[in-house]
Amino acid sequence: MTQHTQFASGVATQALPSATVVLESRGLKKTYGRGEKSISVLADANLSLRQGEMVAIVAPSGAGKSTLLHLLAALDTPTSGTVYFATKAIGFLWQRHQLLPDFTAAENVAMPLLVRGENFASALGMARKWLAEVGLENRADHRAGELSGGEQQRVAIARALVTGPSVLLADEPTGDLDEQNAGAVFELLERLHRTHKLTSLIATHNLSLAARCDRILALEHGVLRTREAAATASGTPGGEAS
Numbered sequence: 001m002t003q004h005t006q007f008a009s010g011v012a013t014q015a016l017p018s019a020t021v022v023l024e025s026r027g028l029k030k031t032y033g034r035g036e037k038s039i040s041v042l043a044d045a046n047l048s049l050r051q052g053e054m055v056a057i058v059a060p061s062g063a064g065k066s067t068l069l070h071l072l073a074a075l076d077t078p079t080s081g082t083v084y085f086a087t088k089a090i091g092f093l094w095q096r097h098q099l100l101p102d103f104t105a106a107e108n109v110a111m112p113l114l115v116r117g118e119n120f121a122s123a124l125g126m127a128r129k130w131l132a133e134v135g136l137e138n139r140a141d142h143r144a145g146e147l148s149g150g151e152q153q154r155v156a157i158a159r160a161l162v163t164g165p166s167v168l169l170a171d172e173p174t175g176d177l178d179e180q181n182a183g184a185v186f187e188l189l190e191r192l193h194r195t196h197k198l199t200s201l202i203a204t205h206n207l208s209l210a211a212r213c214d215r216i217l218a219l220e221h222g223v224l225r226t227r228e229a230a231a232t233a234s235g236t237p238g239g240e241a242s
C-alpha cells in the first residue's frame with residue numbers, strides 16, 4: 001500500500017492500521033436535512049475491509065446501506081467521520097443499474113473508459129472482452145433497454161469492472177432478480193471476485209447469499225456490527241470486529 005487518501009475535510013492523511021486494509025471508515029456519520037426534519041442515517045459506522053475479502057452488509061430497507069456505500073466510494077460526503085482508502089480504483093455497482101437504455105450493451109460498458117478519454121475503438125474492444133467475461137458476448141450489440149433484468153445486471157457488473165478496479169462496492173446486486181437469476185448473478189460476482197483478486201463489499205437483503213461471503217456485517221441504528229453480535233444485541237456500538 002503506497003498511498004492513503006481521505007475525504008473528511010481539514011484532517012491530515014493518516015496511515016491505515018493494517019497493511020492489508022484497503023478501505024476503512026472511522027466514526028462515519030450522515031445526517032440528511034436540517035432541524036426538525038433532519039434524518040440521522042449513520043451514527044458511527046466503522047468498517048475495515050481487508051484485501052481479498054468478500055463482505056456482506058445486511059440491513060432492512062431504509063437502514064442506510066446505499067448511504068454507507070456512497071460514502072465509502074466518495075460519491076457523497078459524510079456529515080463527519082473519515083473514509084480512508086488505499087486505492088482510488090473502486091468499482092461501483094448501483095442499486096438501480098442505471099444503464100442507458102438506447103445505447104448498446106457494449107457502449108454502456110465502454111462508457112467509463114470513454115469518460116476518461118480512451119479512444120472509441122479500444123474502449124469498445126475492452127467492453128466486449130468484459131461482456132464475454134459476464135457471459136453476454138452475444139448481446140454486445142443489443143440495446144440495453146431490450147435486455148432482461150438479469151442480463152442488464154450483468155452489463156452493469158461489466159461496466160463497474162471495465163476500468164480494472166481492485167475494490168468492488170455492490171449495492172443490492174440481486175435485489176430485483178428472481179431466486180434463480182439472483183443465484184446466478186451472485187455466482188458471477190464470486191467468480192469475478194476470485195479471478196480478478198477483488199476486495200468486495202456487497203449490500204444485500206438476501207441472507208442465504210450473504211452467508212456465502214467471508215463475513216457479514218449488520219447495519220443497525222447507524223452502526224455496523226458483526227452479524228452474530230447483532231443477533232444477540234451484545235455488540236459494541238460503532239465497533240465492527242476487524
Ligand SMILES: Nc1ncnc2c1ncn2[C@@H]1O[C@H](COP(=O)(O)OP(=O)(O)OP(=O)(O)O)[C@@H](O)[C@H]1O
Pocket residue numbers: 032033039041059060061062063064065066067068095
Ligand atoms: N438524499 C437524501 N435526502 C434525504 N434523505 C435521504 C437521502 N438519501 C437517503 N435518505 C434517507 O436515508 C435513509 C437511508 O436510505 P438508504 O437509501 O441509504 O437506505 P437503504 O438501506 O439503502 O434502503 P434500501 O434497502 O431500500 O435500498 C432513508 O430513510 C432515506 O429516506
Ligand SMILES: [Mg+2]
Pocket residue numbers: 065066067095171172
Ligand atoms: Mg439502498
